[in-house]
Amino acid sequence: MSEIPATGAAQIDVTTAVPHGLWSEVKTLMRMRRRSVANSLRSLRNESLLKLGFITAFALAFWVGLFAAFRLAFFFVYHTPGFEAVLSAIVFSLFFLSLLVMLVFSNAVLIYSSLYRSSESEFLLTLPVSEEGVFLYKYLETLVYSSWAFVYLGIPIIAAFGYDRGVSWNFYPSAVLLFLVFVPIPASIGSLIALLLVNFIPESRLKVLLGLGAGAFLISVLLGLKYVSGLSGGGSLGLGDISTITGKLAFSQNPWLPSLWLSRGILSLSRGQLPRAFFYLLVILSNSLFLTAAATVASRRLFWHSYSKSRSLVSRSIKGRGRTLSRAVHAVFFFLPVEIRLLLAKDIKTFIREPAQWSQVLIFFGVLWIYIANIRTLPYNLESPQTRGTISLLNLAATSLVLATFTGRFVYPLFSLEGKRFWVLGLAPVKREHILYGKFLFAFVGTLILSESLILFSDFMLGFPVSIYLGHALLVVGICAGLSAIAVGLGACYPNMKEDNPARIVAGFGGTLNLIVSLVYIAAMVLAIAMPQQMAIARTGRFTQSYARVLSAYLGWSILFGAATSVFFLNLGLSRLKKMEF
Amino acid sequence: MISINKVSKYFGPKCAVRELSLEIKPGEIFAFLGPNGAGKTTTLKMVVGLLRPSSGSILVSGYDMTDKAILAKESLSYVPDQPYLYEKLTGREFLHFIADIYRLERDIGEFKIQQGIDTFDLGEFADQLSESYSHGMKQRVVMAAALLHEPRVIVIDEPLVGLDPKSARLLKNILRDRAREGACVFMSTHTLSVAEEIADRVGIIDRGDLVALGTVDELQQRAQVSGRLEDVFLSITEEAGV
Numbered sequence: 001m002s003e004i005p006a007t008g009a010a011q012i013d014v015t016t017a018v019p020h021g022l023w024s025e026v027k028t029l030m031r032m033r034r035r036s037v038a039n040s041l042r043s044l045r046n047e048s049l050l051k052l053g054f055i056t057a058f059a060l061a062f063w064v065g066l067f068a069a070f071r072l073a074f075f076f077v078y079h080t081p082g083f084e085a086v087l088s089a090i091v092f093s094l095f096f097l098s099l100l101v102m103l104v105f106s107n108a109v110l111i112y113s114s115l116y117r118s119s120e121s122e123f124l125l126t127l128p129v130s131e132e133g134v135f136l137y138k139y140l141e142t143l144v145y146s147s148w149a150f151v152y153l154g155i156p157i158i159a160a161f162g163y164d165r166g167v168s169w170n171f172y173p174s175a176v177l178l179f180l181v182f183v184p185i186p187a188s189i190g191s192l193i194a195l196l197l198v199n200f201i202p203e204s205r206l207k208v209l210l211g212l213g214a215g216a217f218l219i220s221v222l223l224g225l226k227y228v229s230g231l232s233g234g235g236s237l238g239l240g241d242i243s244t245i246t247g248k249l250a251f252s253q254n255p256w257l258p259s260l261w262l263s264r265g266i267l268s269l270s271r272g273q274l275p276r277a278f279f280y281l282l283v284i285l286s287n288s289l290f291l292t293a294a295a296t297v298a299s300r301r302l303f304w305h306s307y308s309k310s311r312s313l314v315s316r317s318i319k320g321r322g323r324t325l326s327r328a329v330h331a332v333f334f335f336l337p338v339e340i341r342l343l344l345a346k347d348i349k350t351f352i353r354e355p356a357q358w359s360q361v362l363i364f365f366g367v368l369w370i371y372i373a374n375i376r377t378l379p380y381n382l383e384s385p386q387t388r389g390t391i392s393l394l395n396l397a398a399t400s401l402v403l404a405t406f407t408g409r410f411v412y413p414l415f416s417l418e419g420k421r422f423w424v425l426g427l428a429p430v431k432r433e434h435i436l437y438g439k440f441l442f443a444f445v446g447t448l449i450l451s452e453s454l455i456l457f458s459d460f461m462l463g464f465p466v467s468i469y470l471g472h473a474l475l476v477v478g479i480c481a482g483l484s485a486i487a488v489g490l491g492a493c494y495p496n497m498k499e500d501n502p503a504r505i506v507a508g509f510g511g512t513l514n515l516i517v518s519l520v521y522i523a524a525m526v527l528a529i530a531m532p533q534q535m536a537i538a539r540t541g542r543f544t545q546s547y548a549r550v551l552s553a554y555l556g557w558s559i560l561f562g563a564a565t566s567v568f569f570l571n572l573g574l575s576r577l578k579k580m581e582f
Numbered sequence: 583m584i585s586i587n588k589v590s591k592y593f594g595p596k597c598a599v600r601e602l603s604l605e606i607k608p609g610e611i612f613a614f615l616g617p618n619g620a621g622k623t624t625t626l627k628m629v630v631g632l633l634r635p636s637s638g639s640i641l642v643s644g645y646d647m648t649d650k651a652i653l654a655k656e657s658l659s660y661v662p663d664q665p666y667l668y669e670k671l672t673g674r675e676f677l678h679f680i681a682d683i684y685r686l687e688r689d690i691g692e693f694k695i696q697q698g699i700d701t702f703d704l705g706e707f708a709d710q711l712s713e714s715y716s717h718g719m720k721q722r723v724v725m726a727a728a729l730l731h732e733p734r735v736i737v738i739d740e741p742l743v744g745l746d747p748k749s750a751r752l753l754k755n756i757l758r759d760r761a762r763e764g765a766c767v768f769m770s771t772h773t774l775s776v777a778e779e780i781a782d783r784v785g786i787i788d789r790g791d792l793v794a795l796g797t798v799d800e801l802q803q804r805a806q807v808s809g810r811l812e813d814v815f816l817s818i819t820e821e822a823g824v
Contacts, residue, residue: 035675120666126660127655307632
């Protein structure tokens with residue numbers, strides 16, 4: 001190591017260097033990001049071909065599935081007499097409005113965590129880069145993330161639509177261009193929301209506000225169900241219902257909504273009305289540019305102030321609050337070894353103290369609770385045992401899918417999140433299998449409480465006999481055990497100890513594998529009961545007698561398959577955990 | 583170079599720094615000492631423009647950090663206790679990025695980057711992704727980046743954490759050299775021997791208040807302790823705590 005030669009302080013006169021404009025700053029930052037992405041892509045060469053092939057195959061399969069589903073939907077809309085003229089505009093405007101709302105929300109969350117919670121922001125703010133430079137860089141980064149997802153999901157939809165309508169080839173690139181020009185609108189609205197909320201709402205009220213937002217969302221779901229419940233029952237829609245639907249969904253046709261401009265642009269393109277499509281392209285483009293400029297100007301005034309404010313929060317003392325919970329865990333699980341109980345209490349406390357985690361679970365399950373509570377008012381023919389059986393299976397599948405997102409998002413990263421703290425567990429006088437069983441129990445008990453209550457409530461609302469209650473309850477136990485074991489086992493097999501962000505941990509190979517295995521497992525469990533149940537109902541038209549045989553046959557299957565899956569994945573995780581170095 | 587005028591910082595109702603006034607002149611190495619949670623890092627973060635003072639003002643190289651932050655940051659370098667590097671960039675690429683941010687001309691940039699790589703003995707590591715670096719290696723790259731544009735003001739939080747003895751010695755020499763050339767160094771540390779060894783003046787902060795300020799000799803006289811800085815520090819902070 002050589003001593004540094006004395007070159008004289010401030011030898012480089014920064015005041016005479018090339019002047020930095022906003023775009024110059026952003027270009028420098030983006031150049032660094034490009035290099036970083038290129039290095040990441042280059043390091044993919046070291047990944048196994050099997051892993052890459054697996055992810056690519058899954059992405060393609062997802063695309064094909066989406067294409068097929070939308071192909072069916074467009075076929076229904078365009079090939080049912082009387083529907084095309086009335087429904088096509090409504091379907092499109094409603095679809096893009098939903099997408100707009102989701103994108104605004106996800107962009108607000110993304111830009112918030114990117115600006116206010118990342119170490120990179122802290123680093124960049126110590127450099128001679130303007131606040132709007134940092135903001136624009138983060139904004140563009142968010143834009144790339146959201147447009148990637150938007151285009152990935154949008155292409156099969158557009159392809160299905162174009163295929164059904166028999167449009168010319170230039171429809172496809174033009175539609176993608178409309179998509180890309182549209183994406184900055186929700187991104188800038190989301191950014192403005194994040195900047196304004198952090199700047200003007202005190203943190204204590206921000207939590208209340210987010211709680212109110214979640215409440216308002218659940219109420220809007222309830223109102224949506226009430227709207228639908230006004231339609232006639234019997235399983236098919238009449239012309240009267242179509243006019244009711246169009247009347248009730250007219251809000252999505254408000255000319256001030258950017259989603260309507262996109263919807264009309266796409267429809268104009270498909271009908272070959274190019275000047276009209278070009279008009280909407282310009283309307284969207286000018287609004288995108290205006291809103292981006294507005295968000296940038298707002299960041300100049302608000303970003304540093306709000307950043308400093310977000311870092312100047314005082315943490316409140318929560319002394320004593322965890323003791324009751326610990327006592328409850330020890331009392332309920334008295335039969336388990338003490339170290340498992342301690343680990344269980346730790347994971348529950350960590351989960352509860354992270355509102356971003358349980359609030360999402362609350363919203364997911366809240367929507368399902370509201371739906372099931374209103375099931376009798378919906379236009380279903382509940383007199384028919386066949387329909388009731390089908391609805392119960394759909395509820396089971398929906399609950400299992402929400403459970404899979406829960407275990408994928410929150411249980412799978414549990415091992416990785418131990419990360420740099422893993423030495424605490426590794427050195428502690430705790431058997432490694434107890435660490436694994438602790439995490440499994442945390443996931444199993446949590447998912448069981450959430451889903452069992454929901455499924456039993458669904459069966460009650462559908463007026464099923466006790467035998468079906470029991471069958472479904474048993475099935476849920478099997479599904480919860482299997483999903484928890486898959487997430488915990490694969491989480492231990494593919495840990496990412498360097499990452500603190502659960503979203504990034506889930507996005508890796510192990511997370512994708514966990515999602516796929518969970519989906520296959522749910523399909524196997526639900527389909528296994530669906531076919532015999534529906535066949536038995538169809539044969540006798542009743543529940544009680546026919547279901548006794550199905551139930552007993554299914555009991556064996558559920559217990560065997562659920563137990564085998566759980567044991568297999570827990571053993572897989574355990575063998576990896578025992579070899580783990582830290 | 584650094585002028586802190588009656589600066590206070592509140593975190594909710596809690597006062598982290600109270601009415602702090604401090605001048606650090608060109609060519610001076612100033613060590614900021616204090617117990618955990620005393621307000622050292624908060625002060626440093628206000629000086630580098632990460633936190634906005636609740637009241638008072640901070641001038642760096644004559645520029646107010648509140649409304650002329652870019653100009654102030656042009657002359658400043660901040661080295662945090664937890665070094666930040668982009669995991670998917672090599673050390674050399676990171677140094678290039680910093681050279682671009684500080685708008686160094688290409689030739690000078692290349693020269694300074696190579697100089698930093700040689701000085702901090704980054705060698706073969708310079709062309710490896712920084713995700714593979716140890717803490718000490720990251721700290722060395724960050725140090726090299728911090729000195730790239732020859733800052734007139736250097737702010738360092740815990741300068742020696744993670745550095746091996748050879749690198750620690752090198753850094754102390756570099757800081758002395760920079761100060762001799764007219765730069766001012768504002769460092770926060772718990773390693774009292776470093777403060778004793780290289781600091782021209784020492785400030786002790788406790789629960790947001792600057793409780794002592796002066797050279798090591800002056801502080802020894804004030805505390806009526808003739809021993810090491812550690813004894814002086816303990817005496818003063820215990821006295822302030824009473």
